[in-house]
Amino acid sequence: MNINTPILWVLVPIFMALVTGTLFQRRTLSLILSISTALGLTLLAIFFPEDLTLSLGPFTITFVERLAFLGRQITIVSEMLPLVALVYLATTLWILSSWVTDTPEIFRPTSLVVSGLLTAALGVQPFLYAALLIQTAILATIPALSHTQKRPSPGILRYLGLQTIAMPFILIAGWLLTGIFTLPPDSPLVSQSMLVLGLGFALLLGVFPFHSWVPMISESSHPNVTSFLLFILPTTILTFGLNFFDRYAFLRTSQDVFQVLRMIGGLMVVLGGIWAAIQDDFKRAFGFAALMETGFSLIALGLAIQGGLNWLLMLFPARAMAYWLWGYTLSKFEVHLETLNLQTMQGFARRFPFLSLELVTAQFSIAGLPLLASSPVKTALFTGVLDVAPGLGIWVFVGNLGLFLFTFKAIASLVKPAEQPMPQSWSKDEKLSDYLPALIIIVVIILMGLFPQIFLDPIRTTLTAFTQLQ
């Protein structure tokens, strides 16, 4: 029996999303189906047989890595599976957290559809068509993002607008790049193509000055939905972007391109850090932290010659855990408060010590505090950028301090007794079931920080899917 891998990791989740979407009123059944689908696909991606055959008693299943579709192909090669496993592991975790938080019911089918479409985007040939699949995934996220609101927020409209405008840029750039092999490197068409391509990716990734939707939707939408979206979209878009470096030699050999990427990344870290530092709102601060992370990804791309592509991939699992933790704890706090800012959450650590600790750990992990998940990669990135461009390295370091500053402000506010007639004493208003899932993730975050070679290294295999980038 033959099974095409795209059927498994693209069509099955989309089909299951339709099933769970239909059954959304039967919450438990929908949850079980969603979780088992996402977890099953994660495990299959992790334990996928290298020889593409699986023997189950008398049955032998042969996996085919390609699926012909409307005259083109979707290919999910085994080298890409570590990333696919991460995508579905993240989906599993976020679906699990939707169970214990008041996440909109539509989130579960949405997350499966988005994961399926984005996995297809990783494998569609010609790879340019991925822009359309990403656009479809973006459209699928809209109901989950706006579910808790009374009317579509300006942030969502801006997100939809900017992401839709991005797609034609990528497709036109792809067309312009078609005949580029025959042109001399100083041809104006080369720089024009790079400009159009850069604009497309800047719009997709929310690069400054197209970033405004990130803090806006982070503030207005459910934290669990936003954190999932802000993890899964940039991860896939950045991996899709690697295709361009793999295919076009003038991109991967151009020092100017890498320099521009480092500078834009640095600018995003600095601006994101400053904005995060002056925030009062935890949800908006998360948006700015996500912008900083996009900046770090661009810096890693810009350090490709120094090994930055490995760091880019290694950032993904660490980021997934921290984003999940931040989204989960904010979702839990949102049950008690309408707005999550430094004033309203004053003294919360005295009532919810574990959840507060978990929130602070998430922020420290994203900021790259030693012993936490991001720290090994962030240290390598800082060292790399300081070697190549010391001035930029100092700016990046200073920008990153912005998130530390916000976290210290948050700790001060969470610990300070709330202004009440009686002095607020320490108590525990949280249940074990509230904070236990996040405690487990904290342990994973610490383990990732301590043993990056075990937890972060496997995803580097993804790079072997790009023959020119190894």
Next chain:
Amino acid sequence: MMLLSTLAFIVIVISAMAILVFRDWRINTGALGIQYLAVFALVALSWPVGMSVIKLIVGWMASAAIALSCLRQNKPDTSSESSASLIFRGLVGLLMIILIFLLAPDLQANFFPRLDLVIVQSGIMLIGMALVQLGTTSSAYLTIISLLSFLAGFEVIHAGLELSTLLAGLMVIVNLALALVGVYFISMEGELAPAPEEEGAE
């Protein structure tokens, strides 16, 4: 052929101006439907009619979905809008038309030498007017109409560059999903608006 493409271009200019200037959903959705007729005519110059008719069908489906949602939600017309804002948008639209007439020949010569000038002008006209509309409105349904126009403009140009069944299929999905998002937004706003009887009672 030349006559057909020029006629399609004129229809695009008029419909894009109507969408930009007026805020009445009947005019906007009607103009969007007519716009897709012109898009079909232009795409048919590069693609087989059998494939280019997909653009027309999808465009009309999207327009109809938005129009029916507005009708169902009793979306109020905005005829009380001041004439100054109409004139302002009209002038901005005229400025955009002039700008596109000035820029299109250079753009065609440098980027799309294989395409007719009218196709480039039509595509850029749709894209430009949609961007102006996006910049001047915060209404959800107008945002969706602008994005549909924007994509239509892109499709006019891209159809002349590449013929792909998968691309056409994916564009269908994107356009229909965008229209569905529009329907979702309109129904969200409609749930908030008081029913006509309640309004009358008050």
